[in-house]
Amino acid sequence: MAMTDFTIISRSMTARLFSTITTVITVAVAVGLMLLLLSLRKAGEEAFSRGAGNMHLLVSRDSSAMVSVLNGIFYANAPQRPIDWAKYEQITSSYPIDWAIPTQLGDSYRGHPVMATTREFFTKFQPDPSNPWQLREGEYFDQPFEVVLGSNVARRTGLKRGEKIVLTHGIAEEGHEHPEFQYEVVGILEPTGTSHDRALFTDLESTWIIHAHDRRLRENPNATRTTSADLAPADRLITGLYVALPTREGSRVPAVLQQVFDMMRRDTSITVAQPGDETRKLFEIIRNMNLLFVGMAGVVMVSSGISIMLALYNSMEQRKRQIAVLRVLGCSRARISSLVLTESAMIGFLGAAAGIAVWLVGSQAAAAILKDMLGLVVTPRLDAATTLIILLATVALASLAGIVPSVVAYRTSVARNLRPIG
Amino acid sequence: MDSRVMALGIRDLKFRYAPGSAWVVDVPALDLEPGEQMLLTGGSGRGKSTLLNLIAGLVDPAEGRVFVGGTDIHSLHGAARDLHRGRTIGVIFQTFNLLHGFSAVENVMTAMMFSTIPRREHRGRAEQLLAHLGIDRPDADPDRLSVGQQQRVAVARATACDPVLVLADEPTASLDPENAVTAMDLIQAICREKNAALLCVSHDPSMKDRFERQASLEELARGEAAEVSVAAAGAGKRG
Structure with a gap:
């Protein structure tokens, strides 16, 4: 095979193998980091938007739509202002509704929020619109004082099916316990990759009974154990409604969504939120943080470009004689500098390719760690376009880094570097 | 004789490092016919190396012209001059200047990269030339060859593109006397x-017997022994 520019470049790279490999690794780490941050950002965005699932509207009495979503879907705090059962019935009968699931937050178990709701929470609501709930073991709650654990709760607490637990009334430390009302763990959920993995689920009636018991003890310290029969209308309180409106087949967005939303908003006694809108707003805030991370990855990329430049620049001293010989053999200055520039671009390309491999391994590891430590299910994914852009950007950056060494190569004096001569 | 059909034709060539300083090279005229061989002697000043650089078009003169294969190399610029040099001039260096990391045959083929020789013929030609010069391991790393063999690889590289002019710069200075004899035999042959x-x-000094035509830089500057009509050289060539 005849000699080509490529042979000369690859020989030059292998002649300084250690320098070439360390430079390629530097680029690979930078590219891998960049890809990791980009893919996690996408995955994070997905994980965020999944929590709202297939509901269209979230109704509460929180101070704003954002707070309502943070509390009602992301379990940030226990909502302070309850909705009574009559209001619930009024809402469900006043609007065209496919389903409306009552939820009540306020209790906790070792810091994990407890959501009191109905069986429909598992049969109609889906945290991830494309995947229904799955039980890892056991079954959904069927009667009072049965509890189902989110996957994260099960893993963190180590609770098993059949175990009895006591819930804390109130999420904060100052909450009090009701040892006389024990719940039995009847089921453990598969991970959904949403906030709901951090919660425990029980039925509304048991929660109402405990609250009614508090009330009855205040009225009479010697009150007997409270049962369903003791519940007064004032005990039947909820803090939110997950609402879905009827949709046409094949459509996820109901035709009446905006209309119903506007109508509900006229009722000033409730706060109504479109969870999709709110999570988007939320993500806008986080996006700036993400930009910071991507910016940092960009800085790492640039510094890897500088390391390419340094490696090539430092090699110029050793290569002056080779350049001079090539010039004597008939190689032009322009071709010499293009050899150096191409070598720089190739280091960039190899680094980017290795970086994609680093990302493939690293993202799986990061996903495993996130799932293990936070119970956050992320699927790091990159579309071909982003990957290609990063690849091209890296090659462009590397070519830019090759400019200074290639100018040095261009200006290498032949006569001076062939000494001793004559 | 018309300088355009000469292998080398120098006319009024002058070079100095700074305006106003003495001429380092001052050659009124020098012609070499195709196939002619000439020895340039003199002390180890900078003049000879500069003259070679001027002939190869690696340094620009203050005045004058250098015809190589009929073309004034200084009338060409940039890549055109580099290509012309690669195709018409072969250079043999004292220190061989073989490319590290390239095998013997690759060193020779590198010279062909810039020639008009069809690419598929490169390896065959290079191997043939190396074999002709006594290198039977064309794929060997030159660093693993003996000094004498390295010189042969350098000779092969300098002559691979059938140049009209070969410039040999102290070709034996790095060799022991025995190798020096072999190398010069080879180069001249x-x-x-x-x-x-x-x-x-x-x-x-041992070179003196090898060349019929000889001159020192000083003699060239005085215009002595400059013309190709130097009887001995011309007669020797034609005879």
Whole structure:
């Protein structure tokens, strides 16, 4: 095979193998980091938007739509202002509704929020619109004082099916316990990759009974154990409604969504939120943080470009004689500098390719760690376009880094570097 | 004789490092016919190396012209001059200047990269030339070859593109006397074979017997022994 520019470049790279490999690794780490941050950002965005699932509207009495979503879907705090059962019935009968699931937050178990709701929470609501709930073991709650654990709760607490637990009334430390009302763990959920993995689920009636018991003890310290029969209308309180409106087949967005939303908003006694809108707003805030991370990855990329430049620049001293010989053999200055520039671009390309491999391994590891430590299910994914852009950007950056060494190569004096001569 | 058909033709060539300083090179005229061989002697000043650089078009003169294969190399610029040099001039260095990391045959093929020789013929030609010069391991790393063999690889590289002019710069200075004899035999033989003119710069006294045509830089400057009509050289060539 005849000699080509490529042979000369690859020989030059292998002649300084250690320098070439360390430079390629530097680029690979930078590219891998960049890809990791980009893919996690996408995955994070997905994980965020999944929590709202297939509901269209979230109704509460929180101070704003954002707070309502943070509390009602992301379990940030226990909502302070309850909705009574009559209001619930009024809402469900006043609007065209496919389903409306009552939820009540306020209790906790070792810091994990407890959501009191109905069986429909598992049969109609889906945290991830494309995947229904799955039980890892056991079954959904069927009667009072049965509890189902989110996957994260099960893993963190180590609770098993059949175990009895006591819930804390109130999420904060100052909450009090009701040892006389024990719940039995009847089921453990598969991970959904949403906030709901951090919660425990029980039925509304048991929660109402405990609250009614508090009330009855205040009225009479010697009150007997409270049962369903003791519940007064004032005990039947909820803090939110997950609402879905009827949709046409094949459509996820109901035709009446905006209309119903506007109508509900006229009722000033409730706060109504479109969870999709709110999570988007939320993500806008986080996006700036993400930009910071991507910016940092960009800085790492640039510094890897500088390391390419340094490696090539430092090699110029050793290569002056080779350049001079090539010039004597008939190689032009322009071709010499293009050899150096191409070598720089190739280091960039190899680094980017290795970086994609680093990302493939690293993202799986990061996903495993996130799932293990936070119970956050992320699927790091990159579309071909982003990957290609990063690849091209890296090659462009590397070519830019090759400019200074290639100018040095261009200006290498032949006569001076062939000494001793004559 | 018309300088345009000469292998090398120098006319009024002058070079100095700074305006106002003494001329380092001042050659009114020098012609070499195709296949002619000439020894350039003199002390180890900078003049000889500068003259070779001027001939190769690596340094620009203050005045004058240098015809190589009929073209004034200084009338060409940039890549055109580099290509012209690669295709018409072969250079043999004192320190060989072989490319590290390239095998013997790759060193020779690198010279062909810039020639008009069809690419598929490169390896065959290079191997043949190396074998002809006594290198039977064309894929060996030159660093693993003996000094004498390295010189042969360098000779092969300089003559691979059938140059009209070979510039040999102290070709024996790095060799022991025995190798020096072999190397010079080889260089002169291959140049004769390829009908390439040879301009050899050396201050090795043993060279004197090898060249009929000889001059020092000073003699060239005085215009002595400059014309190709120097009887001995011309007669020797034609006879």
